[in-house]
Amino acid sequence: MSEDIKVAIVEDNTGVREGWSRLLEKTAGFRLVCACADAETSLVELPRWRPDVVLMDINLPKMSGIECTARLSMSLPKARILMVTVYQDDDSIFRALQAGASGYLLKRSSGAELLRAIREVMTGGAPMTGEIARRVIRSFQKPTAAIEPEAELTPREMDVLGWVAKGLASKEVADVLGISTNTVSIHLKHIYSKLHVCSRTEAAVKYLDMTANRAV
16 A cells, blocks of 8 residues: 655645645545744754655745745755745746746645645646646747847856846845845846846746857
């Protein structure tokens, strides 16, 4: 007989957290091992419980779910992290996946959809709500124009863009590079202009193309 799937929850909304907890506790094949109300607690507790799957909210009180995902991906490399959130903008989706999330669901997903996603991610899948999957596909289908020599980024702009492509928010980039958040915003404005893009997602895709071409 196969072992139960060990699941942990990181969600600050008490009602949502308790609802997911009840769902897991009453469903055969699943075992709730830990439920945390914030990212900071999860970084301490989850390595002790070693869950197979983590249900992660993005909008947590202090540290974001995206940063928490990036840190858990290092301390628990075998854990699959599913983002379950109300956010469906391209930036949030891209940053979550860059941080190490294995799937992205909307909170309005039914209990059956949530359980199905947990099973799917355990077998190597990358479950996503349909509209989220379409957004991801569209973001990578957009044609990327060639970058003229005069549009080359400065070393500092490349540093900023590199961290953005890894899923860091502007404040996190500022902390890593030792500059102000306003300076990061200015760099991003110049980057958008030079690369002819309008969002962090498009800029990150351009960065991946640039680095891939240089590696050839």
